[in-house]
Amino acid sequence: MARAAAVATVATTIALVGAAPAHADTVRDLEYWLTDYGFTTAWNTTRGEGVTVAIIDTGVNGNVAELRGAVVGGTDVSGIGSPDGQTPVGDDPNHGTMVASLLAGRGTGEGNGVIGIAPQADLLTVSVAFGQDTGAEKSNDDQIAEAVKWAVDSGADVINMSLTRNTRDWPESWDEAFLYAFEHDVVIVAAAGNRGSGTSEVGAPATIPGVLTVAGVDKEKNASFDASSQGITIAVAAPSEDLVGVLPDGSYVQWSGTSAAAPIVSGLAALVRSEYPELSAANVIERLIRTADPHGQSVPSPLYGWGIIDPVPALTADVPEIEDNPLGSLAAWITLHRRADAPTSEGGDESQEVVPIADPPLPRSDEAKTLLPTAWTLAYITVPLSLVAGFGTLAALLGIGATRHTRRTVRTREQ
Incomplete structure (x- = not known):
């Protein structure tokens, strides 16, 4: 059965030693x-003030040092x-605070601890029980559905959803x-999911028209194989990949996944809304996609969409305003696909369990990489060689069969 899920990540606790300043600087x-x-550089323009x-x-612990004063409201x-x-719930209670x-x-403090993309934006937290048999x-x-409506009614300008229905x-x-949410001019940002944890294609809410869906790239700005x-x-x-967050107990963690990429984009959307408070949600999205770096791809591409985010141009470039959301209209989709006489899509209205997706695999060592097959070796070496070997074997069997048949024919004639 398909399941909704928190978009899981690889997380490694950061062990730091020494005095507090060295700890934080690291x-x-x-x-x-x-x-x-x-x-x-973008912070010279805005740090997200005035945006919610x-x-x-899974819930955000607003009492950790980095989030004191940031969380201005919440519900469960x-x-x-x-x-x-603010009480973490579900099978992965760390997730919300990390996001x-x-x-x-x-x-x-100055130069210390984890600082977010929009360090002066206000946060609302809605705790959802991800996991099986949670007692929800x-x-x-x-x-x-209830969480989205509450967020809108509570004044959210941007909603971050690092989760998937699969x-x-x-x-x-x-x-x-x-x-x-769209009728109330809210930008919704959703994670695309992680290939390494079994999400080979994007799932809802990242498939909903109008939602700003976020894929992931590695440190070299190439599409991440596992964490996207x-x-x-x-x-x-x-x-x-290799992002840093805070756990509910105040310790630090290094993690990977589009769960982490989504709040980076949500933070950038907050910066744009702070700098251009008169812009509609559609035009905030337009700024993000039109100033993105396409990375040599035609746009939109299935790996990068319109491209890799570029914060400074997103805040400073001259981008013509538009009327409609460039990512599509949910209202139009509903009119087309929810007709009274239309059959219900399989599983579409079934209530799904929310469980964490398995973590993407940890990076293998170079030695392991040389021994284990990769996508490239499978596509260009293993599969072609297997086909050649298969055809060769078939040809050999046909040749043996033909030779035996010929010999039987000759013997019959001689008799």
């Missing part, structure tokens, strides 16, 4: 994307968390919730 030094992508971002996830839709949404720190972490009072699909379709309850996915609904790509 963490900040690991945030390569801040300088490599120009976010430190909702994180629909699972029935098993705290009313303020929040990467999006809007304040650091722990509502179905997983109903939790998501199916391209979605229930009708999501039609109403997401349409409600592919699909025609991808809008942009962002760093998804």
Whole structure:
């Protein structure tokens, strides 16, 4: 059965020793994307002040040092968390706090601790119970629908969803919730999923028209093999490997996956909304995709969408305004696909369980890479050689059969 899921990541706890300043500086030094992508320059324009971002996830602990003062509201839709949404729930309770720190972490002092993409944006947290047998009072699909509506009603300008249903379709309850968000001019950002954890193609909510879907790239800005996915609904790509976040207990973790790439893009959307408060959600998205680096690809491509995010041009470039969301219209999709006489898509309205996706595999050593088959060796060496060997064997068998038949014929004639 297809399942909704938190977009899982590879996470490795960072063990740091020494005095507090050295401890914090080491963490900040690991945030390569801040300088490599120009976010430190973008902060000369804005740091996200005046914008509210909702994180629909496992709950955000706003008491960790980096998030004190960042979380301004919250709720729980699972029935098993705290009313303020700050008690982590589900099988992967670390997930929401990690996402929040990467999006809007304040650091722990000048040059210390984890600082997010939009360090002056406000956060809302909605705790959802990802996992099986969590004791949640509502179905997983109903939790998501309720979470989206609550975020809109609570003043969210951007909603981050580092989760997937693992199916391209979605229930009708999501039609109403997401349409409600779009009608209230909210930017919704969703993770594409991770190929390394079995998500070979993008699933909902990343397939919903109008949603800003995020793929992942490695440190060299090439499409990540394990920590990303592919699909025609991808809008942009962002760093998804070796990122740093904060756990609910205040310790630090290095992690990979589009769960981490999505809050980077949500943070950038917050920066754009802060700099251009009059822009509609459609035009915020337009700025992000039109200023993205296509990375030598025709756009939109199934790996990078319109390209890899480029923060400084997103905030400073002259981008003509548009009327409609460049990523499509959910209202138009509903009119076309939810007709009364149309058959219900298989599994579309079935309530799905929310469980964490298995983590992408850890990187193999160079020695292991030389011994194990890769996608390239399978495509260009193993498969062709197997075909040649198969045809050769068939030809040999046919030749042997023909020789035996000829000998029998000759013997018959001689007799």
